[in-house]
Amino acid sequence: MKKAMLFFIIASAFALFALGASLAAYLWPAGYSSARFESGGVIASAAFGASRVYSTSDNKVFCLNADGERRWEFQMSGSASALDAAGGAVYVGLGSGRVVLISEDGEQTGVLDTGSPISALRAADGLLAVANAAPNANSIKVYSLSALSLLAELTLNSAANAIEIGGGRIYAATRRGDVYLVAQSDFTMKTVRLDGEGAALRLFGAGLLAADKSNGLYYIEDGAIALRDAFPGDNYSSAHIAVSGGTAAVGAGNALSAFDTGLKKRGAALRLGGTIQAVYADGDRITAVLRDENATVAFDALRSVAVVGVFKTAAPLSAAAALAVSFVLAVFAFDLRRVKAAAGLVYKKRRAYIMLLPTFALLILFALYPAFQALVMAFTDWSAASRAVSFVGLDNFRLMVSEGYFLIGIKNTLLFLASYFIKVLTVPLGIAALVFSLRNERAKYWLRFFIVLPMIVPSIVMILMWRNIFDPSNGLINTLLRGFGQEGLTRAWLADERTALWSLMLVGFPFLDAFSFLIYYGGLISIGGEVIEAGRLDGAKGLRMFFSLYLPLIKAQIATLLLLGFIAQLQDFNLVLVLTKGGPGTKTYLPGYELYLNATAFGRYGYACALGLLMFVAIFIPSFISNYISDRRGKRVDI
Amino acid sequence: MKARLKRNINQGLIYAAVLTTLTVAFLPIILMLGVSLKTRYQLIVDFWGFPYPFAFGNYAEAVKGVYANVGNSLIYASAATVLVALLSAMGGYVFGVLDFPGRNALYMLLISFLMIPAILILTPRLALINSLGLRNSPFALILPWASGGQIMGIMLVRSAASGQPKEIFESARIDGAGEFRSFWSISIPIALPILTTIAVMNFMSYYNDYLWPLTVISDEKRQVATVAIQMFQSNAGDNGVGQSVAAYAVITVPLLVMFIFSSRVYMSGLTSGAVKT
Numbered sequence: 001m002k003k004a005m006l007f008f009i010i011a012s013a014f015a016l017f018a019l020g021a022s023l024a025a026y027l028w029p030a031g032y033s034s035a036r037f038e039s040g041g042v043i044a045s046a047a048f049g050a051s052r053v054y055s056t057s058d059n060k061v062f063c064l065n066a067d068g069e070r071r072w073e074f075q076m077s078g079s080a081s082a083l084d085a086a087g088g089a090v091y092v093g094l095g096s097g098r099v100v101l102i103s104e105d106g107e108q109t110g111v112l113d114t115g116s117p118i119s120a121l122r123a124a125d126g127l128l129a130v131a132n133a134a135p136n137a138n139s140i141k142v143y144s145l146s147a148l149s150l151l152a153e154l155t156l157n158s159a160a161n162a163i164e165i166g167g168g169r170i171y172a173a174t175r176r177g178d179v180y181l182v183a184q185s186d187f188t189m190k191t192v193r194l195d196g197e198g199a200a201l202r203l204f205g206a207g208l209l210a211a212d213k214s215n216g217l218y219y220i221e222d223g224a225i226a227l228r229d230a231f232p233g234d235n236y237s238s239a240h241i242a243v244s245g246g247t248a249a250v251g252a253g254n255a256l257s258a259f260d261t262g263l264k265k266r267g268a269a270l271r272l273g274g275t276i277q278a279v280y281a282d283g284d285r286i287t288a289v290l291r292d293e294n295a296t297v298a299f300d301a302l303r304s305v306a307v308v309g310v311f312k313t314a315a316p317l318s319a320a321a322a323l324a325v326s327f328v329l330a331v332f333a334f335d336l337r338r339v340k341a342a343a344g345l346v347y348k349k350r351r352a353y354i355m356l357l358p359t360f361a362l363l364i365l366f367a368l369y370p371a372f373q374a375l376v377m378a379f380t381d382w383s384a385a386s387r388a389v390s391f392v393g394l395d396n397f398r399l400m401v402s403e404g405y406f407l408i409g410i411k412n413t414l415l416f417l418a419s420y421f422i423k424v425l426t427v428p429l430g431i432a433a434l435v436f437s438l439r440n441e442r443a444k445y446w447l448r449f450f451i452v453l454p455m456i457v458p459s460i461v462m463i464l465m466w467r468n469i470f471d472p473s474n475g476l477i478n479t480l481l482r483g484f485g486q487e488g489l490t491r492a493w494l495a496d497e498r499t500a501l502w503s504l505m506l507v508g509f510p511f512l513d514a515f516s517f518l519i520y521y522g523g524l525i526s527i528g529g530e531v532i533e534a535g536r537l538d539g540a541k542g543l544r545m546f547f548s549l550y551l552p553l554i555k556a557q558i559a560t561l562l563l564l565g566f567i568a569q570l571q572d573f574n575l576v577l578v579l580t581k582g583g584p585g586t587k588t589y590l591p592g593y594e595l596y597l598n599a600t601a602f603g604r605y606g607y608a609c610a611l612g613l614l615m616f617v618a619i620f621i622p623s624f625i626s627n628y629i630s631d632r633r634g635k636r637v638d639i
Numbered sequence: 640m641k642a643r644l645k646r647n648i649n650q651g652l653i654y655a656a657v658l659t660t661l662t663v664a665f666l667p668i669i670l671m672l673g674v675s676l677k678t679r680y681q682l683i684v685d686f687w688g689f690p691y692p693f694a695f696g697n698y699a700e701a702v703k704g705v706y707a708n709v710g711n712s713l714i715y716a717s718a719a720t721v722l723v724a725l726l727s728a729m730g731g732y733v734f735g736v737l738d739f740p741g742r743n744a745l746y747m748l749l750i751s752f753l754m755i756p757a758i759l760i761l762t763p764r765l766a767l768i769n770s771l772g773l774r775n776s777p778f779a780l781i782l783p784w785a786s787g788g789q790i791m792g793i794m795l796v797r798s799a800a801s802g803q804p805k806e807i808f809e810s811a812r813i814d815g816a817g818e819f820r821s822f823w824s825i826s827i828p829i830a831l832p833i834l835t836t837i838a839v840m841n842f843m844s845y846y847n848d849y850l851w852p853l854t855v856i857s858d859e860k861r862q863v864a865t866v867a868i869q870m871f872q873s874n875a876g877d878n879g880v881g882q883s884v885a886a887y888a889v890i891t892v893p894l895l896v897m898f899i900f901s902s903r904v905y906m907s908g909l910t911s912g913a914v915k916t
Contacts, residue, residue, distance in 0.1 A: 349737065351817070365786070366786035366787075367786050374763050377762075434657050435657060456895055456898045458894065461887040464872075465670060510663045542649075596761070
């Protein structure tokens with residue numbers, strides 16, 4: 001039996017490792033690459049046949065092919081605030097009010113003066129619509145593409161941020177949040193009101209998709225809002241929409257999400273590695289142009305991602321399915337001899353498996369899968385901001401040493417551990433022995449009752465009450481000191497470098513922990529009357545009784561509490577999170593808190609996983625040794 | 640006579656030591672009740688005084704501020720508790736009563752899940768919740784909560800169920816009861832006491848959870864009580880110390896009520912199954 005067990009453990013370890021590795025490979029997103037060259041941030045961009053044209057903040061217009069390679073670039077005389085392409089020409093709108101026409105080969109072919117600064121333009125359906133933004137005159141001028149002759153001038157209530165042409169209409173979304181619907185035939189206008197400042201417009205299905213800067217998404221059909229929803233993104237960042245078939249991609253801030261024509265989200269939003277500057281869709285691929293950290297666009301940041309919905313939700317689900325299948329395989333590999341005979345039995349006993357399915361499904365999805373992900377990702381640069389993950393070897397572990405927060409955390413953890421051991425071995429043990437040695441059963445019951453009662457106060461409430469006690473101005477401790485005339489001793493206990501750590505250790509005074517008390521008390525009860533009577537007949541009493549009789553007989557309880565406490569102390573950082581945030585300075589950092597910060601505020605998932613892995617090893621080894629020892633002694637401490 | 644006197648003195652000293660420790664241990668709770676009933680003025684002028692006249696207004700404000708979050712906590716924690724109790728009962732029954740291929744291997748695997756510490760999976764779980772689009776959803780709490788508690792539950796129910804004579808289940812089968820039927824009408828009643836313990840233990844830890852809700856719930860309306868009291872506190876500001884502390888007391892009430900109805904579980908159940916020698 002022991003051999004079989006060992007075989008099983010080794011086999012499943014191998015199987016799970018292989019699984020973890022393949023899982024990691026599966027989760028790697030598709031790569032991207034292209035010649036890197038840098039320029040200013042993208043101001044406006046448009047599709048130009050199979051190519052893309054971009055105007056950048058350093059007054060240039062670039063034309064890149066589908067692979068991101070530069071076809072040509074054009075130096076403008078001023079900043080290009082808007083551009084579009086149609087019929088073999090690029091129309092670049094400038095702050096000066098001029099529209100520059102550029103041919104397919106990057107040659108200037110004409111200039112059109114619209115009179116005032118241009119905020120948006122669009123060329124389609126044989127029309128060129130230019131939005132002019134002047135302090136008191138906001139308008140759209142509509143030209144014919146062929147002759148560049150002015151067809152109409154329409155007055156708006158505020159400057160237009162986006163223009164769209166199609167379906168017999170011209171649409172404009174303004175800063176005041178109005179969407180103008182203009183008929184191409186007679187230029188009659190209608191408006192629809194959005195909740196926030198208009199940001200982007202795209203034809204979608206039979207209607208129009210509009211995004212505002214308050215993260216609102218609208219589907220406008222027949223001159224009215226038919227559907228509305230919200231998309232993720234940093235508030236008030238500009239939104240970009242791209243449409244391909246029945247899918248619309250919306251990029252805002254660093255979030256990219258996909259919607260179907262019913263405005264149903266297709267999967268969760270992707271968080272990309274930088275601010276989205278433009279979004280394209282063709283076929284089932286979405287391309288997002290990102291602004292990199294230096295606020296310039298590196299054109300290798302042109303990142304292709306598959307349709308968000310398919311890409312994102314498929315990963316965890318199919319991973320879970322793969323896990324489930326290999327798990328079943330592993331189980332049967334172990335019981336190989338019985339498989340043939342059991343095939344029929346499995347079906348007969350199917351209800352047993354059905355009843356276990358939810359438990360294992362939950363545990364695999366929310367415990368096993370994350371655990372293996374953590375083991376693998378600890379060696380990568382996985383981050384909240386980027387989908388591209390690559391192996392970085394032991395870099396994360398080097399970072400722990402070079403950054404130093406983790407090392408401070410280890411020192412503090414050791415101090416907290418020492419104080420925990422002292423606390424748990426004194427007060428709860430002493431009180432348990434004292435209560436146990438009382439003669440009055442009723443009194444024993446009620447004392448136990450009141451010792452256990454504080455257990456119901458949520459730990460967070462206890463921590464907050466201790467914050468109140470430490471409060472510099474009207475906390476219990478300082479008020480007490482002032483009452484005794486010791487004004488000089490008062491201080492901001494949690495904010496003072498010299499006292500912060502010790503104050504945290506003082507939380508919970510007098511350390512009468514109900515759980516430890518109950519474990520000790522349970523151990524004392526199980527000693528049995530005869531043993532105690534025998535000890536008493538031998539003349540033992542008081543302290544001698546405690547040290548020579550009680551203590552050896554509740555060794556298992558003590559060992560359990562020390563182990564449980566060790567595991568909890570290593571992981572728990574609520575105290576620091578609520579009371580000091582690791583401060584003052586870095587005085588009270590804990591490894592768990594450092595992990596939490598990296599997993600949330602900093603978004604450095606890979607580094608957080610590495611910290612978690614190290615802490616797991618630190619927890620696992622003592623647990624393993626202690627179980628091994630108690631197994632050999634024929635005693636087992638189940639935790 | 641002298642020995643007896645000495646014994647009585649001894650016992651008296653023990654009472655004195657235990658009661659003193661107990662009183663100090665209750666100080667934060669007494670302080671909580673005291674501060675919660677004082678106005679700002681009373682707190683400054685008369686810190687040590689009895690909180691009279693009672694500032695019940697603090698409680699009115701606190702209840703108004705956090706009752707919805709307490710409701711959230713109760714709903715989320717109850718859902719997870721019911722799920723865990725049900726899964727524990729089913730799993731314990733399957734492992735304790737039924738015989739099926741792979742039983743031992745599956746049980747070993749189940750136990751091995753206990754080795755995964757929370758801190759290891761915090762980051763991937765967070766990423767998983769984000770990628771499933773569950774952020775701000777009750778399921779972001781309920782599902783992870785319900786992935787773990789049932790292991791200990793299954794172990795406990797299993798030992799309770801396997802202690803039952805097999806004949807009960809045999810005769811039920813002969814009477815035509817299927818697996819599900821004999822689970823519902825025999826196993827659940829047998830395991831009810833241990834299930835109560837499991838439910839109380841888990842409910843308490845879910846209601847107490849602070850870190851995970853803080854991490855995955857950012858919508859104030861959906862937030863749980865333990866996090867909400869801090870938001871309430873920052874809204875109340877320095878002048879609202881009494882109100883904030885009253886909110887602490889308010890969110891403790893559900894656990895107090897549970898304690899009143901199940902103190903037995905707390906005083907013995909919590910330690911049963913924890914240590915076996």
